[in-house]
Amino acid sequence: MSEQYGTLPFTARKDRRFSQDPQAIGGFTLQQEVESSASELSPRFKMRSSTVFRPFDEITSYRVALKHDEGDEEGQQALLKACHQRCADRTLRVLEKNGSIFIKLGQHLSSMNYLLPLEWTRTFIPLQDRCPVSSYDTIEEMIFADTGLPIAAQFDKFDRDPIGAASLAQVHLATMKDTGLEVAVKVQHPALQEWVPLDLALTQFTFATLKYFFPEYDLQWLSNEMASSLPQELDFALEGSNAMRTKRHFDQIRESPLVIPEVIKKSKRILVMEYVAGHRTDDLAYLDLKEIDRDEVSAALARIFNEMIFGSTPLHCDPHGGNIAIRYNGLRRTHNFDIILYDHGLYRDIPLQLKRDYAKLWLAVINADQECMREYAHRVAGITDEQFPLFASAITGREFGAATTSVVSTRSANERQVISGAMGEGMLQQLVRLLGQVPRIILLILKTNDLTRSLDESLRTRAGPVRNFLILARYCSRTVFQEQIEVIQRQGGAFRPRNMIRLLMAWASYRKVETKLLLYEWYIFVRRIVQLSPLASI
Numbered sequence: 001m002s003e004q005y006g007t008l009p010f011t012a013r014k015d016r017r018f019s020q021d022p023q024a025i026g027g028f029t030l031q032q033e034v035e036s037s038a039s040e041l042s043p044r045f046k047m048r049s050s051t052v053f054r055p056f057d058e059i060t061s062y063r064v065a066l067k068h069d070e071g072d073e074e075g076q077q078a079l080l081k082a083c084h085q086r087c088a089d090r091t092l093r094v095l096e097k098n099g100s101i102f103i104k105l106g107q108h109l110s111s112m113n114y115l116l117p118l119e120w121t122r123t124f125i126p127l128q129d130r131c132p133v134s135s136y137d138t139i140e141e142m143i144f145a146d147t148g149l150p151i152a153a154q155f156d157k158f159d160r161d162p163i164g165a166a167s168l169a170q171v172h173l174a175t176m177k178d179t180g181l182e183v184a185v186k187v188q189h190p191a192l193q194e195w196v197p198l199d200l201a202l203t204q205f206t207f208a209t210l211k212y213f214f215p216e217y218d219l220q221w222l223s224n225e226m227a228s229s230l231p232q233e234l235d236f237a238l239e240g241s242n243a244m245r246t247k248r249h250f251d252q253i254r255e256s257p258l259v260i261p262e263v264i265k266k267s268k269r270i271l272v273m274e275y276v277a278g279h280r281t282d283d284l285a286y287l288d289l290k291e292i293d294r295d296e297v298s299a300a301l302a303r304i305f306n307e308m309i310f311g312s313t314p315l316h317c318d319p320h321g322g323n324i325a326i327r328y329n330g331l332r333r334t335h336n337f338d339i340i341l342y343d344h345g346l347y348r349d350i351p352l353q354l355k356r357d358y359a360k361l362w363l364a365v366i367n368a369d370q371e372c373m374r375e376y377a378h379r380v381a382g383i384t385d386e387q388f389p390l391f392a393s394a395i396t397g398r399e400f401g402a403a404t405t406s407v408v409s410t411r412s413a414n415e416r417q418v419i420s421g422a423m424g425e426g427m428l429q430q431l432v433r434l435l436g437q438v439p440r441i442i443l444l445i446l447k448t449n450d451l452t453r454s455l456d457e458s459l460r461t462r463a464g465p466v467r468n469f470l471i472l473a474r475y476c477s478r479t480v481f482q483e484q485i486e487v488i489q490r491q492g493g494a495f496r497p498r499n500m501i502r503l504l505m506a507w508a509s510y511r512k513v514e515t516k517l518l519l520y521e522w523y524i525f526v527r528r529i530v531q532l533s534p535l536a537s538i
Helices: 002-006 030-038 043-048 050-067 073-098 101-110 118-128 136-147 192-213 220-233 236-251 284-289 294-310 352-366 370-381 388-396 400-405 413-421 425-437 440-459 466-490 497-529
Strands: 155-158 169-176 182-188 263-266 270-274 324-328 337-341
Touching (some): 050 073, 101 192, 136 182, 192 220, 236 270, 294 352, 352 388
Antiparallel strands (some): 155 169, 169 182, 182 270
16 A cells, blocks of 8 residues: 555656646646546545645636735725635535544644634634544444453443544444443544555645645645654554643643543554543533533633643644543632643653753743744744744744733734735745744644634633733743752752842742732632622733
């Protein structure tokens, strides 16, 4: 199989550049060329051939729209919006048709609402929940093949219909035979073992060909990252280990509302966990019915993912809306809810020095220290002065002026419009180049930022971003403080007069942020008691 996918029949040559028709190649369109080649291969490749030429269609549509002159700005914006929606609808159909790793691409796009036009992100939201389902017969065969036992020998009850389906797996409700425990059985789509090599080959081929004809749109970094991440996500034994490692870490944080289902059994393609159900974070009717404070949920999510970035546990790099749930819990002392985290396949350990530099970068952002921002942007991602404005917007989800002066302010409707309307061809090209050069771990951190920012916006909180930025500042200042303590210890300890002064200054800086956060949370508490909405910014 690998030989067949390794060398595809459509090969780019120097004498076949695009002419007047950006998709014309030697008298044939790109689609005709690919479909002709596909007919010589297996039916599976023919069915997925639409993914190869789809990016070319969309780039052509955008080039036509951007060059078309409507004579006025309003007409040009209307034309561009129509192009956004048309391209998003066509791409959605292709992703849904092909499933597998293409669904994962769409899931990430759906959360990039700080950079991509609304038409794209809104269109792809259904991909978080609406995924293909494998038949019960194929699941039954796979379980027997992998465990050597039929379903009836392992479970007293096993629901034929899954309670949820994702791009790589689906979950069935079951009851363990030996204990009677109600469990969720996560099973990999059986066809993935055969289809993923083809999907990866197609993705890599598509992006390589795209780069050849449109050098300014080099997306090979995306296919390379998928090739690196997918083997981990398809190893459910590794996922089970990730889940238990993270569970042990957060169980030691007494007031954390995070719940991770206990892993009962794990193997390469099957994961049996305790059944823990909840509601989506954007189910606002449920939150309001149970009197769960949206601002408290937002703050809890901020603490959880900042702990993963700056603490000693690995980072969950796929926290989209389908992987996080909320449930009411009236027994907690500080919250009346649990946050349930699913799907632990894509995790990364962040190197210590990168954590420290990343913390200093965010402290510079919060303090609006542009010179320091540029320094640490270069340290963490090799960002040049020319690339800095775009990187600042990418990391904060804000327009450059706000990102460098008042990132803690609430994002206005006008700013959202400016960001959405800025995705012209020039900015898109810059963004593609930028994402292609930054280290992979930074890409995954940025992806997690995108997804958690999207989760936060879906909650429609009242307090604005101030509290979450103070929580971020607390984790960043703690990280920097710990580094300064290590430096002082290496230089003779805290009892040297000079080191004692440095220690006191570092401690004062850390306590300043802690005090700000404490005072602001008391402020929110008092306003809630007197039934006033928190201010969006201070």
